Amino acid sequence: MKFAYKFSNLLGTVYRHGNLNFTPDGNSLISPVGNRITVFDLKNNKSETLPLATQYNVTCVGLSPDGNLAILVDEEGAALLVSLISKSVIHQFHFQKPVHSVCFSPNGKKFVVTKENVALMYHAPGKKREFNAFVLDTTYYGAYDETTCIDWTDDSKCFAVGSKDMSTWVFGAERWANLIYYALGGHKDAIVACFFEGNSLDLYTVSRDGALCVWQCDTELDGLKVRPPKDQTEDEAELAEGLDEELMEEQKGKEVHGKASTHKKKEKGKKVKYSCAAKYFFNKEGDFNTLTAAAYHKKIHLLVTGFVSGIFHLHELPEFNLIHSLSISDQRIASISINSTGDWIAFGCAGLGQLLVWEWQSESYVLKQQGHFNSMVSLAYSPDGQYLVTGGDDGKVKVWNTSSGFCFVTFTEHTSSISAVTFTTSGYVILSASLDGTVRAFDLHRYRNFRTFTSPRPTQFSCLAVDSSGEIVSAGSQDSFEVFVWSVQSGRLLDVLAGHEGPISSLCFNPVKCVLASASWDKTVRLWDMLDSWRTKETLALNSDVLAVAFRPDGNELAVASLDGQITFWDHENAVQTGSIVGRHDLQMGRKELDKITAKQSAKGKSFTTLCYSADGQCILAGGQSKFVCIYHVKEQMLIKKFEISCNLSLDAMEEYLDRRKMTEFGSMALIDEGTGDDDNVAIPLPGVKRGDMSSRSFKPEIRVTSLRFSPTGRSWAATTTEGLLIYSLDSSLVFDPYDLEIDITPSSIRKVLVQKEYTKAIVMSFRLNEKKLIQEVLETVPYNEIEVISSVLPEVYIEKMLEFLASSFETSRHLEFYLIWTQKLLMLHGCKLKTRSEKLLPTIQFLQKSIQRHFEDVSKLCDWNCYNMKYIMAISQQRGVKRTAEVSENEDLEDSNNDSVMEELPALP
Missing domain, CATH: 1.25.40.190 (Actin-related protein 2/3 complex subunit 5)
Incomplete structure (x- = not known):
């Protein structure tokens, strides 16, 4: 079996933090997801996560005007120059400080980066033959606080930079005589966005308190004069310019009159000036609502603004006419982007992990995707490998299409965390167990919850299994230590299997025989014969608490993962152990920021929590509270390969040793609670806490693998992790294997x-x-x-x-x-x-x-659609045929009546 599995896609997480970008053609959307970026092809209905990653979460993405290059910058200021064509990293660079925004010039020759209170202009890579891809051109100072946003004029001559000091600065990208820099005030809060009008120096600035200022410039873009060299005075430059114009006029055969008048000199010495033409406010009703994101389309003059309450407004500028005012959710809108045609608007909500693309003219969704609000716990492949179902701590069950990468249905009937999900053998029924005390069956034909299984006494279900026929479903309890068995057809409780003395941790049906294996914290695995009065067939005793069990696809072998870090293999027919693997050292744990012990000592108490056999049964996948997934060969009992799930240092327990730079004389800097926390961390408000209160707490998510499943096709495997739902597949096109x-x-x-x-x-x-x-x-x-x-x-x-x-x-x-x-x-x-x-x-x-x-499925949908169209066309043609016959008959009646009247008027023949 091949083990050249490579990262293929990331599902379950569509947006985390950072700015959204549409590609130049307007058909694809680039969204940062943790330390990766995902490209959503909205035209072909596909999503793809690029196989490259930064060390920390991506905070801003800069896209080149031709759409071939992108600059990804993470929290620490490390940048990757990425080719979107080859999907590879071209160059790495470090800005040494956190970067707030990156923006390419419209001609693609320069790009500006804002960090701290300065703006840095670099030569864009690929336009000149240079040794280094990032060559600094100019450093612009002016702002007294952190810079927040950038925008360029259409001809790339100037750019504007907004700042938290409530000012906006206009800088010349080249050496202009009448514009070096210009500072604009007028706001009472930090600048969120600034936008130039199309082919003009006129400017719009939007601040956090919901104020919009319209700035008019007295100079056109063509009116910017080139600054003379240092060894040449302004009079000499004007004289040289006048002589050049005279020579041009003489060559054209026209008369030349004196141009060097005092009025002309005054005009040439005039500097660029701005004046505030108008000021508008979004919060007219008086309810204060913080503005968090804005985007502007220069061709159709459309301004889109998003607020902390989830409301967004569409205005037409410069008249400030309100077009729409709608609400996405009650969470903060973190980023907005408009595509090149101005039809689609993308919204990103970091709090919910939500990504929306809205067509504002038809008022319809082009894309509406949302990941699990909390971590994913369980996953399962459909029998044909076409779909994936996931369950999360938010109580939602989501079904994903593996080929497109989109979630096409979400079930929200559960009221508590999902503990396990699975498909039946038909592939059209999903079963899910939850801590709310119910097991629910969902129909993928009608997208509804058609059966709910409950226990006589309320209990929390921790695991789930369904037999190969799809007729019997069982769920294990973590508080009553019992296994409940139901009939899927009737919904009746068939039996309650008692005997375990600890919480049930895992259940698994034999794929060939009707035998159920139940694992428990009481250090035993019990085998139940479903056809013989539900009696215990065998009890397998282990040395430690059992965490997971899995049958081989042919049903002849049972794998058991226990708390002591071992994976044991059993011949369940004869109750004989056939082998064991000690995998504790392969987990390679990381040290948390607040751990008192080293990673090596911490790993002694860790173990595998999820197991899965490969499609051919020769190997087994194992994962747990670690960033590694291990593949073992069952027969040889040896480690074949380790997959590193993530390299994102924004997650906890990623590094083996503590960073001494983060240590102080009082202990780790992670102990310092900064109230509401950063945007990277997950905020947990205390009960009764209002928005912005210092009483809310935050934590750093820890890397872990909660569930693993091999695709029935054997071409891929999936893992639910802290990052999301990761899919690894075989890329056979790049491997020469004769x-x-x-x-x-x-x-x-x-x-x-x-x-x-x-x-x-x-x-x-x-x-x-x-x-x-x-x-x-x-x-x-x-x-x-x-x-x-x-x-x-x-x-x-x-x-x-x-x-x-x-x-x-x-x-x-x-x-x-x-x-x-x-x-x-x-x-x-x-x-x-x-x-x-x-x-x-x-x-x-x-x-x-x-x-x-x-x-x-694709062809049948197309055929059905064509059938409906043909029926519609036939019905329309029949209606028209009836109308025509009616019109013809009416015309014939009229002709007959006219002929009769004419005959009456004619005199009778003698």
């Missing part, structure tokens, strides 16, 4: 065989070379009427490889019918042979089923 390769098998020799129409030989050779593009070329050259003959003579060794290739091709290729014919012929001709190796081939078959099922 099979039984010989020296004479080359691309040229394969193409020669293909020209000779020896298709079977060419297919075998291409699979031995194992290059995906070459295999695709060979298969698509085969005539469709010869597929059956070639499939019948294809060696049995290559059938599995062929099916796996077809399954992966369905995801990208447009030749749907052609590959379906290949699949049908292979399964029809070799089905009997494949049955003997069904266990090993199961992941491949499920991968194939997932790909075909996805196409089936």
